[in-house]
Amino acid sequence: MHQEVKIVRGENTLECILSCEIDHHHAKTLRERVDHALFADKPRVLILDFSAVPFMDSSGIAFVLGRASSARTLGAELHLRGLGRENRRLLALSEIEKQPNITIE
Template sequence: MSFHVETEQKNSVLCVRLQGELDHHTASAVRDKVDEALANPQIKHILLNAEGLTFMDSSGIGVILGRYKKLQARGGELVICTVSSSVYRLLEMAGLFKVLRLEEGEDHALRTLGEAV
């Protein structure tokens, strides 16, 4: 299956939309693309839209935690929205919901981050 990552900046929020399988083959592409965008000091938060994410393994968890730590250092937050049940179970088992917030959809998540939709 092919993988695609799309990023869009909305004021201080970097929206990251994932499509396909986030695994050890694709994790570096996500890491590189997001880190390149995070070079912009205006970005304070990341909204990770997992609506198109069909599979994720521990490599994906590592990418998410690494970006979370970068945002935490600059006083920001990483929010995840629109997760499938299988990805939800993985994130829950990994304990990510103890440090990350889950929202229903992208528009709602943007509002909770203080960005108008």
């Protein structure tokens, strides 16, 4: 199975470069891998990079909202990077910009 998430550790950041379709099938593995690294590292900023995500449905929305919630329990920010036009439109449906600890690049 190809690698679905590459994790890059910085001084205060944890960057997760996602590279699979984010649907219900893949979401559980992604969630477990990102949360595992997040709670182990306790960074100040969790960065999710979507540049190599070819497709996302509402499981992607749940994934983002869930990671925002995980980050909040650690007092961390969630930064979203590399969102394409389609994925931005999808996330806009959930009014993600209203989440207190999410920033979108």
